[in-house]
Amino acid sequence: MSQGPNRREMLVGAGAAVSALAWTPGARAQAARRAPFTIVINNSPWFDGFRGAVEAYEKESGNKVNLDVNPFGGSLEKQRASVRARDGQFxxxxxxxxxxxxxxxxGFLTPINDxxxxxxxxxxxxxxxxxxxxxxxxKSHDPSGKLMSVPVNGNIPLLLYRADLYEEHKLKVPETWDQLLENAKKLHNPPRIYGIVQRGARGAPNDVSYDWWPYLYSHGGSLFRDEPKGDYTITINSPQAKEALDFYIRMAKEAGHPQTGGLAQAQIIQNLATGRAAHAMLVIAAWSQLDDPTKSAVVGKLNAARVPGSANGKPAPVLGHWLAGIPKNVPRPRQEAALAFLNWFQTRDAQLKYMAAGAPPVRQDVLSDAGLMREPKNRWMGAMAQSSEFVKLMWSVPEGAQIGDVLELRLNQAVIGELTTTRALNAIAEESHTIMERAGYRTGKIAAL
Amino acid sequence: MTAQGIQIDRKWRAIALTPAAVIFVAMSLLPVLNLMAMSVHEIKWVASHSVWSYVGFTHYRRLAEDELLQAGIGNTAIFAVVGVTIQVVLGFFLAWAVSRIRSGRTLYRTIFILPILVPGILIGAVWKLMLNFDFGLVNGAIGLLGLHPVDWLGTRAWALPSVILVDIWHWTPFCFLLLLAGFESLPQDVQEAARIDGADTWTELRYVLIPMMMPVIVVTFLFRFVTSLKVFDEIYLLTGGGPGSATEVLSYTIYRTFFTQDRMGYGSAMSIAVLFGISLLIVGSLAASRRYGARA
Known part of the structure; x- marks a missing residue:
């Protein structure tokens, strides 16, 4: 004779079911009380969206989250100081x-599954x-490796263009750099409007290199010969790279801002928002400002497209994304609190709130949601979704910080005409090779241009 | 005082100075010693621990080949010499003018010192907007005169002069204050005697006031010169060292080496070399000023 569950077993079962529900993503954050924890973050254009998401989490979970907000460089400095201390602050x-x-x-982060x-x-x-x-x-981003972080922002450059002027001049959205140059020249009427504005400044940490990288990749150039396979031979002074840099500078001269060498991201946004630029490559995080009537003179006039590619190559938007990682040197309750937030953050509901607060989401089903895409304010989403398959990382080595500094100086010198493109690329190659060689990588050089 | 009294007095002085000496060692000497130790090592982070590898004087040898450091030395020298000279000259004449007026001196003094009360971050933001190529007040003003806009911060020719101009605006009031205090402490009888002897304004300035003010001028110049060698905030906020290396200055080069590139060993060597260079400069300047004072 079979026996059904007794009263005690039923109670245990019900308790287990409630526990299981509490451990499902999203629900767990709401159910569990966690220790207060601190997030160190930069004050980038998408920060308001992130703050909105954090506020929503605090409201739903009752947990306390502290935000330590800094300029880009300041955030990095604080993160380094914290992870290198015995007891981490963040x-x-x-x-x-x-x-x-x-x-x-x-080795500063705790693998999330630990x-x-x-x-x-x-x-x-x-x-x-x-x-x-x-x-x-x-030392690779092998998907069978450990999960170290959760994405929080998917910044990649998109081509922003003045849709109203495109309609007026009956232009087609460019798919190649040549087409972009042609369109930019048609709309170039300085100083009233520049055909294109480019981030040509020597940045801290990155302006001109981030802006130029899609040109480099799509022309077939690269920094290293085969980074995923551990071949760090420097190839930045290849004929393809020179072609890409020559084209970038030609674009600035023929249809760009007269002072491209002095333009950083803030000036690009400023030129777009005031209607002084017909095109720019910009991360989508700036979109909410450009479509905000209190901050922009071109509300509803801009549209977004995938960045162009060379005639023979694929488009290559580069990653400028943001990842959230949990340090090793903080107490376990705070690690768990941080993870509970990330667990909530990756839910569809949280991502919708994140997007409503002004930040681009990092979930594919939200990013490609047909209903959301139809809303005029989200007209950038299609371009973002189309770009996903082409995105590439600039580099995966920590020495990238040093190489980035070299790139910023030399590329800026090429843009302002202080160095020829040949000399600039040869200098980058020489200096990058020295950095990689001193760091002990398997590296080499190709023949100078 | 008896011999025993002198001994007690010495002991008491030593005891009284000890806290200050301990603080000095803790706050100044130890960090410098730490920098020295770091400067002869390559420092890497492995498994969340720092690994120090001894490299001897390799970092110091590399300094000579560092193009950015050389640009930083040149620009810092130009920035300090040109900027501080203009600040002292302007501050001197402003202080002289204010010392000669009988009413409203407090009002002028208050107006002139306003720029040093403004936080550096605000100065950077305000001047960056004012010097903006497309929307700046300065280009708007020269546009009214029919002149073409200038990219004050984005071209090699104008970037360093523009930053120097902002520094002059910021720090001339400081020179003004020191020099005004100097003017106000001058003995009036010498100036009156000069006037009774028929000296006109220029003669009085040239042969009476400037020589009497020279120790204050030298101290003001030296003080500002040393502080201007440490310029960082204006460069960080206005130009980021660019365009190219046009506004690269020593402290910004060190900052980027340490914090952007994360090269602690090399950054330490750079810091020690700069510290040594500036110390030599200060000692030399003080010796020169003492010799000048002795001659005067």
């Missing part, structure tokens, strides 16, 4: 695609060239 690091590498290589073996990155969360994973032995 529990969640918002790391840029240009410097998260040093946190992985330096905190919670049951945690799974939602299948809808975008992996951004698998940069969320780290195989410490192979």
């Amino acid at each position: 529990d969640l690091l918002i790391m840029n695609g240009l410097y998260y590498q040093e946190m992985y290589h330096g 905190i919670d073996p049951a945690f799974r990155l939602d299948p809808q969360m975008i992996r951004y060239d698998n940069t969320v994973y780290w195989n410490a032995a192979a």
Whole structure:
């Protein structure tokens, strides 16, 4: 005779069911009271969206989150100081695609499944060239490696263009650099409007190199010969790279701002928002400002497209994304609190709130949601979704910070005419080779231009 | 005082100075010693621990080949010499003018010192907007005169002069204050005697006031010169060292080496070399000023 569950077993079963529900993504954050924890973050154009998401989390979960907000460089300095101390100050690091590498290589982060073996990155969360994973032995972003971070922002450059002027001049959205140059020249009428504005300034940390990189990749150039396979031979002074840099400068001269060498991201946004620029390549994080009537004179007039490619190559938008990682040197309750937030953050509901607060989402199902795409304010989403398959990382080595500094100086010198493109690229190659050689990588050089 | 009294007095002085000496060692000497130790090592981070590898004087040898450091030395020298000279000259004449007026001196003094009360971050933001190529007040003003706009911060020819101009605006009031205090402490009888002897304004200035003010002028110049060698905030906020290396200055080069590139060993060597260079400069300047004072 079979026996049904007794009263005690039923109570245990019900308790287990409630516990299981509490551990499902999204619900867990609401159910569990967590220790207060601190996020160190940069004050980038998408920060308001992130703050909105944090406020929503605090309201839903009742947990306390402290935000330590800094300029880009200041955030990196604080993160370094914190992870290198015996006891870390910050529990969640918002790391840029240009410097998260040093946190992985330096062993400063706790693999997420060491905190919670049951945690799974939602299948809808975008992996951004698998940069969320780290195989410490192979020093690569091997998806079979450990999960080290959760993406929080998917910044990639998009081509922003004045849709109203396109309609007026009956222009087609460009797919190649040549087409972009032609369109930019047609709309170039300085000083009233510049055909294109480019980030040609020597940045801290990155302006001109980030702006030029899609030209470089799509022309077939690269910094290293084969980084995923560990071949760090410097190839930045290849004929393809020169062609890409020559074209970038030609674009500035023929249809660009007269002072391209002095333009950083803030000036690009300023020129677009005031209606002084017909085109710019810009990360989508700036979109909310450009479509805000209190901050922009071109509300509803801009549209976004995938960045162009060369006639023979694919488009190559580069990653400037942000990842959230949990340091090793903070107490376990704070690590768990930070992870509970990330677990909530990756839910569809949280991502919708994140987007409503003004930041681009990092879930594919939100990013490609047909209903959301139809809303005029989200007209950038199609371009973002189209770009996903082409995105590429600039580099994955921590020495990228040093190389980035070299790139910024030499590329800026080429843009302002202080160096020829040949000399600038040869200088970058020479200096980058020295950096990689001193760091002990398998590197080499190609013949100088 | 008896011999025993002198001994007690010495002991008491030593005891009284000890806290200051301890603070000095803790706050100044130890960081410098730490920098020295770092400067002869290559420092890497492995498994969240720092690994120090001894490299001897390799970092110091590399300094000589560092193009950016050389640009930084040149620009810092131009920035300090040109900027501080103009600040002292302007501050001198402003102080002289204010010392000669009988009413409203407090009002003028208050107006002239306003720029040094403004936080550096605000100065950077305000001047960056004013010097903006497309929307700046300065280009708007010269446009009214029919002149073409200038990219004050984005071209090699104008970037360093523009930053120097901002520094002059910021720090001339400081020179003005020191020099005004100097003017106000001058003995009036010498000036009156000069006037009774028929000296006109220029003669009085040239042969009476400037020689009497020279120690204050030298101290003001030296003080500002040393502080201007440390310029950082204006460069960081206005130009980021660019365009190219046009506004690269020593402290910004060190900052980028340490914090952007994360090269602690090399950055330390750079810091020690700069510290040594500036110390030599200060000692030399003080010796020269003492010799000048002795001659005067």
